[in-house]
Amino acid sequence: MYTPAKERYETMEYNRCGESGLMLPKVSLGLWHNFGDTSDYENMKQLCFTAFDNGITQFDLANNYGPAYGSAERNFGKILKEELMPYRDELIITTKAGYDMWEGPYGNWGSRKYLLASLDQSLKRMGLEYVDIFYHHRMDPETPLEETMGALATAVQQGKALYVGLSNYDGKTLSQAAAILKDLKCPFVINQNRYSIFDRTVEENGLKRTTCILKKGLITFSPLAQGQLTDRYLNGIPEDSRIRKDGRFLKESVLTPERLDQIRRLNDLAAQRGEKLADMALGWLLQHKEVTSVLIGASKPQQILDNVKAIHCAPFTAEELRLIDEISK
Numbered sequence: 001m002y003t004p005a006k007e008r009y010e011t012m013e014y015n016r017c018g019e020s021g022l023m024l025p026k027v028s029l030g031l032w033h034n035f036g037d038t039s040d041y042e043n044m045k046q047l048c049f050t051a052f053d054n055g056i057t058q059f060d061l062a063n064n065y066g067p068a069y070g071s072a073e074r075n076f077g078k079i080l081k082e083e084l085m086p087y088r089d090e091l092i093i094t095t096k097a098g099y100d101m102w103e104g105p106y107g108n109w110g111s112r113k114y115l116l117a118s119l120d121q122s123l124k125r126m127g128l129e130y131v132d133i134f135y136h137h138r139m140d141p142e143t144p145l146e147e148t149m150g151a152l153a154t155a156v157q158q159g160k161a162l163y164v165g166l167s168n169y170d171g172k173t174l175s176q177a178a179a180i181l182k183d184l185k186c187p188f189v190i191n192q193n194r195y196s197i198f199d200r201t202v203e204e205n206g207l208k209r210t211t212c213i214l215k216k217g218l219i220t221f222s223p224l225a226q227g228q229l230t231d232r233y234l235n236g237i238p239e240d241s242r243i244r245k246d247g248r249f250l251k252e253s254v255l256t257p258e259r260l261d262q263i264r265r266l267n268d269l270a271a272q273r274g275e276k277l278a279d280m281a282l283g284w285l286l287q288h289k290e291v292t293s294v295l296i297g298a299s300k301p302q303q304i305l306d307n308v309k310a311i312h313c314a315p316f317t318a319e320e321l322r323l324i325d326e327i328s329k
Helices: 041-053 071-090 112-126 145-157 171-183 207-214 257-272 277-286 301-312 318-328
Strands: 014-016 023-025 027-030 058-060 092-097 131-136 161-167 188-194 217-221 293-296
Touching: 023 027, 027 041, 027 301, 041 071, 041 301, 071 112, 092 112, 112 131, 112 145, 131 145, 131 188, 145 161, 145 171, 161 171, 171 188, 171 207, 188 207, 207 217, 257 277, 257 318, 277 293, 277 301, 293 301
Parallel strands: 027 058, 027 293, 058 092, 092 131, 131 161, 161 188, 188 217, 217 293
Antiparallel strands: 014 023
16 A cells, blocks of 8 residues: 655645635646556556655546546546545545537537536546536537536535636636636636646736736646657657657647757756756746646656756746747747
């Protein structure tokens, strides 16, 4: 039986999630990749153990993470049952619904039927009575916002979620959703969106500014731009890289000569700071007061150990921030 490191809470730092009482680790573990049925189960366990040993208390999932759909939740549920359940009250376990999950008109988007059925399925796969945060995974242009937000509120009322969150929303829709959730007295605390040095969408669509105004948390995924903001591609594309194995999320066409030049220049700046590029990229996100936590993905325990170092990044000078903007844009 796994026993966590006694010093785990001395390793990590925690941020308050907006104005709520919830504290989240500055670095959280996403189970999007490497927890499906095509991955090694013993490695999954070691990833979870390494994360928790270093104070990473938040484990982020979604209904269709895998492959196959549902397998990440099922595999994580097995790890919970076998090893982590004694520490359930020390963990923040989150899941989402909003993208394609099962066939037919009720397995997608934001209807009340889909969201509540999906949450029931997620809880069953993980062997849990509740999740700490249940997210709507993406905006639905067809379903009334009142229906979707009402479903999130019902999940809390039923005791199946402690808090709710929104993912992949823009600033305008976030404001509308937050007003509905406030009227429903539903504990909406956090937004989850893609954000990195190379992807500033949350700045452009008003999400980041609105998050600050509403005093909600912001957790960012793809903080390393699918590996672009690491030393992985400095000398071309390795044969064992994700691009070579699975080009669904990062395509070779993205790594143009111009992008590779940006990566090298950012790497040089990180070296001047005495850091690796990945450390600087994560630290850049965490220096934004709106960012509560960054979601990392890992295929090896050492990657988690490396990423945790980012919480100790040196402060950025105004000139360094200007250079990062200049290089990345």
